[in-house]
Amino acid sequence: MGLNWLQEILTKIECVGPFDIRRLPEDETWVVIPFDKVFDFVKLIMEDDSTWHLSAITGQDTDGQIELLYHFWLGHGLTICTRLAHENPQIKSITALIPGAAFYEREAAEMLGIGFTDLKDESVLLLSDAWVKGCPLRKGKKEKHDD
Amino acid sequence: MMTKLKIPIGPHHPLLKEPISFLLTVEGERVLESSMRLGYVHRGIERLCQERTYVQAVHLIERICGICSHVHSTTYCHAVETLLGLEVPLRAHYIRALLCELERIHSHLLWLGVLAKNIGLDTVFMYTWRDREIVLDIMEDLSGGRVSHAINVIGGVKIDLDHKMMDIIIEKLEELAPKLTIALGLFENEPTVRLRTQSIGVITKEEAARHCVVGPIARASGVDIDVRRDIPRPPYDGLEFNVITHTAGDVWARTLVRIRETRESHRLIQQIVSQLPSGDIVVKAKRRVPPGEVVCRFEAPRGELFYYIRSDGSNQPARIKIRTPTLPALSTLPEQLRDVNLADAPVILSGVDLCIACADR
Amino acid sequence: MSVITSILRWARKKSLWILHYNSGGCNGCDIEIVDLLTPRFDIERLGILAEASPRHADVLLCTGPVTAQSKDRLIQIYHQIPAPKWVIAVGSCGCSGGIFTGSYNVHGGIDKAIPVSLYIPGCPCRPEAVIAGILKLSETID
Numbered sequence: 001m002g003l004n005w006l007q008e009i010l011t012k013i014e015c016v017g018p019f020d021i022r023r024l025p026e027d028e029t030w031v032v033i034p035f036d037k038v039f040d041f042v043k044l045i046m047e048d049d050s051t052w053h054l055s056a057i058t059g060q061d062t063d064g065q066i067e068l069l070y071h072f073w074l075g076h077g078l079t080i081c082t083r084l085a086h087e088n089p090q091i092k093s094i095t096a097l098i099p100g101a102a103f104y105e106r107e108a109a110e111m112l113g114i115g116f117t118d119l120k121d122e123s124v125l126l127l128s129d130a131w132v133k134g135c136p137l138r139k140g141k142k143e144k145h146d147d
Numbered sequence: 148m149m150t151k152l153k154i155p156i157g158p159h160h161p162l163l164k165e166p167i168s169f170l171l172t173v174e175g176e177r178v179l180e181s182s183m184r185l186g187y188v189h190r191g192i193e194r195l196c197q198e199r200t201y202v203q204a205v206h207l208i209e210r211i212c213g214i215c216s217h218v219h220s221t222t223y224c225h226a227v228e229t230l231l232g233l234e235v236p237l238r239a240h241y242i243r244a245l246l247c248e249l250e251r252i253h254s255h256l257l258w259l260g261v262l263a264k265n266i267g268l269d270t271v272f273m274y275t276w277r278d279r280e281i282v283l284d285i286m287e288d289l290s291g292g293r294v295s296h297a298i299n300v301i302g303g304v305k306i307d308l309d310h311k312m313m314d315i316i317i318e319k320l321e322e323l324a325p326k327l328t329i330a331l332g333l334f335e336n337e338p339t340v341r342l343r344t345q346s347i348g349v350i351t352k353e354e355a356a357r358h359c360v361v362g363p364i365a366r367a368s369g370v371d372i373d374v375r376r377d378i379p380r381p382p383y384d385g386l387e388f389n390v391i392t393h394t395a396g397d398v399w400a401r402t403l404v405r406i407r408e409t410r411e412s413h414r415l416i417q418q419i420v421s422q423l424p425s426g427d428i429v430v431k432a433k434r435r436v437p438p439g440e441v442v443c444r445f446e447a448p449r450g451e452l453f454y455y456i457r458s459d460g461s462n463q464p465a466r467i468k469i470r471t472p473t474l475p476a477l478s479t480l481p482e483q484l485r486d487v488n489l490a491d492a493p494v495i496l497s498g499v500d501l502c503i504a505c506a507d508r
Numbered sequence: 509m510s511v512i513t514s515i516l517r518w519a520r521k522k523s524l525w526i527l528h529y530n531s532g533g534c535n536g537c538d539i540e541i542v543d544l545l546t547p548r549f550d551i552e553r554l555g556i557l558a559e560a561s562p563r564h565a566d567v568l569l570c571t572g573p574v575t576a577q578s579k580d581r582l583i584q585i586y587h588q589i590p591a592p593k594w595v596i597a598v599g600s601c602g603c604s605g606g607i608f609t610g611s612y613n614v615h616g617g618i619d620k621a622i623p624v625s626l627y628i629p630g631c632p633c634r635p636e637a638v639i640a641g642i643l644k645l646s647e648t649i650d
Contacts, residue, residue: 024439024440025230025439025441026229026378026441026442026443028442030440053356053359053361053372054359055359055470056453056455056468058455058466058468060465060468069455069468071442071453071470073377073444075377077442077444079442098357099358099478100358100359100360101359102478103475103477103478104470104474111193125185125186126185126508127186127189127613128186128189128575130576130577136191136194136612137193137194158578158581159581159585164530164535164542165530165535166529166530166531166532186577187532187575187577188530188572188575188578189532189575189577189613190608190611190614191611191613192611194611194612195610195611198610210606210607210608210631211534212534212535213533213534213536213537213539213632214535214536214539216534216536257539272546273546273547276542276543276545276546277546277547280543280546280548293632293634294536294540294632295536295631295632502535503535504533
């Protein structure tokens with residue numbers, strides 16, 4: 001993998017703030033940045049790189065924190081990891097930059113209870129109309145639908 | 148001033164093979180806008196996988212979708228093998244790729260038949276599904292199942308190919324090749340088919356990128372992405388194939404891309420069979436996976452299939468995230484169904500190659 | 509039994525019109541069912557026609573487990589089919605919920621929502637098995 005590519009990414013991240021970086025298998029670079037810097041970093045990525053592609057947005061409940069991962073493909077894999085509070089997690093939506101992220105954010109919102117500010121359509125994507133309450137991918141007791 | 152009507156398509160509709168609900172707001176013969184409701188096929192696979200072991204999850208992952216079941220289990224097994232640090236034998240990679248390409252042919256022929264049926268070409272539906280049976284026969288001879296193959300295990304594959312089987316594959320695909328030429332000729336040249344599919348459901352290159360669209364839909368709009376070429380892995384790094392693109396971005400372009408891709412898959416299978424290396428087909432895998440994370444992408448028939456797996460050191464996955472290629476394609480539908488003729492709505496819906504079971508998981 | 513009734517009974521046995529609905533399955537059984545319409549299996553030669561509207565059907569061929577969102581629609585479709593009607597649950601998921609049992613969004617097999625007349629197991633079910641099932645059902649009609 002080109003060292004130039006990694007250098008460029010590092011320069012961009014340094015513009016937004018403190019970060020943590022490591023390499024994962026199968027050509028993936030993993031960066032951890034604070035949640036309020038994610039929007040600016042995504043904007044920087046899209047400005048220069050004409051071949052950016054957002055593969056997915058993953059939410060997960062790790063011990064004590066909610067992690068949100070933005071998986072990009074820029075010729076090499078780049079995952080932006082950000083950590084949110086366990087109670088009432090909130091983050092700015094990136095749909096203003098990438099409209100296609102709406103489905104991914106809606107799914108993360110209903111599965112983990114993450115609040116995305118500026119997300120236009122906040123309706124439920126996959127869960128049923130009869131779903132009572134609770135987030136299926138949060139750890140602990142499963143809440144059920146109304147039978 | 149004509150009244151506005153709301154016309155529902157789905158969840159049960161002769162046009163759709165799977166339940167999904169569209170609501171079209173129609174004024175006269177024009178569709179003004181649309182909305183959709185997913186979730187009819189949501190089975191909570193990601194949560195179910197967390198309650199199974201890695202080995203049990205292989206069977207669950209295969210049943211996310213019946214049309215692309217092999218590529219789901221291939222991506223999952225590849226991701227877990229990467230976490231385990233396993234060196235899977237080259238022969239296993241070749242056998243997996245062989246089935247991936249056979250699945251691509253069967254999926255594209257299935258879609259072609261469904262599109263033909265929805266634009267009124269019932270005869271083409273019958274011909275393509277009859278020819279698709281040839282591919283299903285090969286898959287049944289190889290693995291025992293027409294639709295669900297269960298050939299992947301963590302560590303490799305569990306069924307080997309002998310020379311007799313390889314001869315059967317080549318012979319049967321030779322039977323299929325001239326029939327693909329007829330289908331391609333029809334869509335390239337027949338004026339009524341072109342009238343029905345050209346300039347319908349246009350997605351520009353910029354819109355495709357902004358909606359994160361993948362697969363034949365993106366390639367038909369001029370976006371040059373194909374995971375088989377972009378992430379060089381065995382056996383694709385040693386095989387010759389073209390990535391088919393087009394610039395028109397309409398349903399016609401997507402049809403041409405898919406038919407030509409079927410031909411490329413045929414070429415790939417011929418190369419795989421002739422270059423199949425000798426050796427084992429499986430290595431032993433531990434039940435407990437060391438802690439770590441992995442991101443894995445494969446090219447399913449509908450585009451980039453994405454898996455993220457996190458392991459916490461036990462024999463159960465801590466998190467599996469699956470992003471299937473139909474989900475971004477669905478997000479382009481409100482744009483495609485804006486200010487179009489009502490009669491074009493079925494063509495647009497068919498052109499997207501919906502696989503709702505994949506999208507809902 | 510009058511002549512008219514016995515003619516109607518014979519006609520119904522010999523040409524069951526089916527409606528296919530997927531209530532949440534993986535699509536494997538569905539593509540095998542659509543295969544029945546194609547030249548290799550050709551159920552039309554047995555008098556079986558695939559219908560588009562529930563109002564024209566005799567038999568509801570149902571695949572997949574009943575998901576929470578699909579349950580009400582399935583019940584509505586069942587009530588739209590005029591009597592006499594039968595329901596065939598196709599595939600392991602249709603019979604009992606299959607591999608998805610225990611999920612937060614899955615109620616179980618088709619019989620959790622509507623009464624089922626015949627169960628055809630398989631994952632996925634072969635087209636020959638579906639034909640055999642429909643013909644077995646027609647033998648029990650009186």
